[in-house]
Amino acid sequence: MAAITALIRHYLEYLSKPGMILSVLGLVLPFILVAYFDTNPASPRKAVRIPGCLRLGLQSRSNLEDQFERRSLSNDGQPTVKALFTYPVKSCRGVELTASEVQATGLNFDRLFTFAQLTSTSKQAEQTLGNASGVSEEWDHQWRFITQREFPRLALLETELWLPDPRNKPAIPAHKARSRSRLDAESSQSRSRSRSRGNTLELERGRKDSDAPEVTSWVANGGCLLLRFPFEPDINPFGIRTETVTLQIPLVPTPQRQEAQNYKREELIIWKGCPLALNVTNEISAINLEKLKYFLGISNPLALFRVDEHSLRPVSRCLPQGTPAGTYKVGFADAFAVNLMSLASVRATDDELPDEADAKSKLDARRFRANIYVTGIQAFEEDHWKTIHLGHQINGHSFSASSTTAEYQVACRTARCKVPNVNPDTGEKDRNEPYTTLGRTRKVDEGAYPHPCLGMQMIPRFRTGIVQVGDTISVSETGEHCCEKMFK
Template identity: 35%
Template sequence: MAGLIDLKGMNLDANGVFMLGMTILAFLIPIVLILPPVPLQKSDALLQTHSLAGLGAAKSNLKKQHATATHAARDGQPASVQSLVIYPVKSCKGIELGRSKVLPHGLQHDRIFTFAQLRSPFPAPAASDSNNSNSINKGEGEGECWEFITQRQFARLATVVVELWLPDEMKLRRQGLNTTTQREVWMILRFPWRERGWRGWFEAMAAKVAGGLRAEPQREVLLPVDFPSEEEVKERGYTYENVRIWKERVRALNLEKDLSEELRLYLGVSNRLGLFRLDPAALREVHACAPSKESAGYQPVTGFQDAYPVNIQNLNSVQQFATEIPKDAGLKKLDILRFRPNIVVSGAPAYEEETWKKICLKSGSSGLYNPLRLHIACRTTRCKLPNVDPADGTRHASEPDRTLRKVRNVDEGAPLKGCLGMQSIPLFDKGLTGDDLETWIGVGMTLEVEETGKHVVPQ
């Protein structure tokens, strides 16, 4: 009998514990839904004063890039600007825009940063002292050189998300901040990263609570975009160093101090990893196939682009080329973003852009933007970078590079190389100098060909 009573008592205790647990859950679930246990990020403060630049996926002008009929050339109708894309960090994900300011070195904020690794004639792994101020300030040693990196070597760069946060005047006013002085632009780099053990489990759960079941934990790096003053350079511990872009050495600002070790490990870089900010006072001059300084009214320049400030891609050309590529599980459709365009054109016959020498983009009767003229310098010779899928960073073993070299070997100045797209240089109204050398470009502007001719890639 006593055993039965004890058993009943145990059942009663279990029921009580169950009811207590349910009560606690009922109390906590609404709190978790309203205030999820997600770790705060430094960038969260930007939501109060800044707005995210760019078009979201739902508003992308490239959603129907594979619809051939949509972008076909039509008699009596001019070609037009279908999309605009910038890549603030060379080889990382781009940002699609509806409009952009155009500067001598390209679309505003395009390729003003590049990652680089410190190369050495002797083994030089990324030691733990890469975050040591003495190591950073020391810069290049004997025989060492900072060399830019791209998806050619490190395909995971394609998965590094870049966000630009621009000051929002309305938000600043609501915060009672000075809209004249609070004008700093910020950049956030986001990349997948999960710690091992229980920390990784918590990060995964927090990511799914905040972003949905498919969300994965990420790390972020917060960086200033505007070029800092000399006082800020010293305060933040940045250094001026040379970085090699192809055969050129460019003096730029190294923001290595702000990078995380996790980012280097994620990318798979074994050497020291730096992030260089273009110095507006040390732009790279462009001479080959470019208008002269006297003709253009200014010396053509570029930033961390491979060679020229603005790349143009014709959607019809990409679609036509796509029909030549053998498709497989690794390449079902050819995304135009594999070719890293700045300006995507719709409504022009396939490959007609290769005859353009000078074009003018106009906003039509709206008069929203002044006409923008572009000098078309040469074809774009292609390497193996387009083999990397911009969506997930996977690298195809051979395509589209193999087909490019086979069917797009069309330039006598670049034998055995495939060409797709055109390189261009902005032209500005005569008499403008310095900071006045700027204009705007917007989606929907119509394209007028002012001059045609033959192109040969400079050797």
């Protein structure tokens, strides 16, 4: 026993010599570093390219980079667009833009998708069997949208928009491609003298249809939405097993793509609305869907939905006087098409935060998820806007400085929940701030009570327009606001 102990001591002393430690590190460290930089989300990513598409949005410095510098607010009385954001997936990271087309339903691609979980509610039903009666328990299963309110790590899901490159020659229209393939198949079948040969051609045509451009081409499907998130398993020494998971979703799926991927139109609960929406979850592999659920901390079934343009929700409150019911509709936005916010209002809110708050002196405007960030005015000045003109309307496919300006109805203030408590960089939710401070300083609208308000909700009063960073805002009507309850 003493000999074994002495032998172990001898080897331990040998292995603990500096030269031996350096030798072991020299052999092992390169493998650790390679694995780390190949999988860690903080390391430089491999370039992603979507065939036939260009990436939309800013890819370098953000226009909000200097938002914490007071001189950047330039309170000169001339409201100016400082930054633009569209949010392709509700409650996920936005895409910063230099310009955007605006439809009646909001900025292009804004809240086009949303994640939802399947919720179950119990309902009691009377049951009669012969002469016996009783009560049986039944369940309602419904898809319900999710946000950072319940799952703050949604803030870490990065989004990219890839649109068809306009420099490319247009592909054969889908209906012509289908007609051509059908004629080719019929011609082949007419030359066939054998049923077996005809069956073979049918199988071949089926395989060709599944590989057709309208099914596989990103260009034919309106481009691509990229979603990224870091996945880290429970056992992950040195972080070397962390990987960046990338999901690819067609933006405007063709009927052929929808059929090939077995999309379904299902009811989706958004606040008090229950529109039909397109369930596109089959675009996500089962293993990646499980990783996403783990990352977000979701145990219920999870799905990704896309807006169905034929099943939008009508806005029924805070409409311009004399507006017929059903005139304005939205997709997955909470209530209104466009959200505007003044950076001076964010800084004023920051000033009111308690000294011990983590966000003190660095309250990021991105927490409030506005589409349009404005400088050039005093804090909360936008509270009194009623009608503004911003950017221009588009006639056909072009606009000019002399074209008609685009008019927006400033419908009401934005009633705030606790989403701004989520740090957009870490996905961590503060228990109190800034919601507590807003509750103390910004309960300024009786209609929104008990919620505080910050920012304004707007309705485009045109068919199609364009807004750009640097555009100035003309305020043509001011007045008082009173928020009305959400969808009736």
